[in-house]
Amino acid sequence: MYDGPTVLRAARLLDVETGEMHTGGVVVVEDGVITAVNPVDVPGSMHDMDLGDVTLLPGFIDAHTHLSMEISAASFTAAVTMTEAHAAYNAVLYGGRTVRAGFTTVRDYGGDVTVELGHAVERGDIVGPRVVPSRNPLGITGGHCDVTGFAPGILEGGPEDGVADGPWEVVEAVRYQIKHGAKVIKTCATAGVLSMEGPVGAQQYSLEELTAMVDEAARHGIKVAAHAHGAEGILAAVQAGVASIEHGSILTDEIIDLMIEKGTYLVPTTYLADVIDMDALPPLVRSKAEQILPVMRVSLQSAINRGVPIAFGTDAGVFPHGENAGEFGIYVQLGMSELDALRTATIHAADLLDTPDRGRLAEGMLADIIAVPGNPLDDIEVTKDVRFVMQGGRVIKHVMGGRDMHSMGH
Secondary structure: OOOOOEEEEEEEEEOOOOOOEEEEEEEEEEOOEEEEEOOOOOOOOOEEEEOOOEEEEEOEEEEEEOOOOOOOHHHHHHHHHOOHHHHHHHHHHHHHHHHHOOEEEEEEOOHHHHHHHHHHHHHOOOOOOEEEEOOOOEEOOOOOOOOOOOOOOOOOOOHHHOEOOOHHHHHHHHHHHHHOOOOOEEEEOEOOOOOOOOOOOOEOOOHHHHHHHHHHHHHOOOOEEEEEOOHHHHHHHHHHOOOEEEEOOOOOHHHHHHHHHHOOEEEOOOOHHHHOOHHHOOHHHHHHHHHHHHHHHHHHHHHHHHOOOEOOOOOEOOOOOOOOOHHHHHHHHOOOOHHHHHHHOOHHHHHHOOOOOOOOOOOOOEOOEEEEEOOOOOOHHHHHOOOEEEEOOEEEEEEEOOEEOOOOOO
16 A cells, blocks of 8 residues: 555546546546546656556456355365365465456355455455355255255255255345355355256245345345346246346346346356366266356347346356456357446446445545556457556556566565
8 A cells, every 4th residue: 555646547548337438547546545537637646657558447346256166076075075274275366366357346155265255355464356245155955055966964054054945944044144244145046057956947946935035135235146047946036136147047038028127137157158167077067067058148148139237247266267357258249339348347246236336437436446458448358468456556466568567576
């Protein structure tokens, strides 16, 4: 943290709200907050940084990450072979990669490790993204959010762990997650891909259970994010009032109409279909992935065409952390404008996460600022090459001449 203001200068600055690209962008930062954008009078500063031929953007937000793991053949026994300490070290490693890729905030689904990672970042103890944590996800006994495939008595869970059946157990589970740090409740409304239970899209929570969950979370000012692949489960989750549908593999016209009416966000997690390591998956899981991943793209195309609210999310951990920006390119390929793609990871994700202090370059916002080469409105792929990252006024990455000057102590 510097004494006095820091002045950032760049060839371009994008206002993601208006879509205006400013030539010769200037941002003034003090005490971790943006104090001026393109001011008439730039204050004198000992820390005046000209970043050159780059575009300044707000730090990106990924609304669906798993920072404590990265998928491998060992993932499917990790629940009984890996300790929380191992997961915590993973989260520090992968969190560092994520923030250096320009993602200064994430919504992460990873138990107590996720909660504590967020606290450590807030304290400034480690370099990682700001975290909106879910703690343990809620699921039915034997469902996608329960750990299956082991003998009876091994790793059995209850409401404290997120395994809950019936409205009152669900309410108990919600209360326990919030008591221990959850800022969002994640639930598995349907079956899923990366688990050992049945059909990938089968509805798992009833409308009654989902409604109890949403209503209880709302009493605490907290939203619900619903993992959902199949149409029946997606529809029930939207009817119950969840804030977002994660994956949303099979979207019908009825679901799309209701999502638009209610303002329910879709968090697509679609890039993973191109890069997931199929060879690491057990046969049952691989067959589910091969069945559902192509369908996801068709539904996302429909959602984009119809104007469903979309917030950026990747499921990072299912593919290598730090490659999150690959998600942008798929949105653009499917018909979204480059500007709207950038909005999914800035103003839209900030709205979904209830974090109005980020997602824009404007006075009073957190100084979470990144820079990419060239103009992302001309080529969205430049988002994969983040040259500069500032988080809360602290420079985390600054690439010059192919070298990260910050990591070298400059």
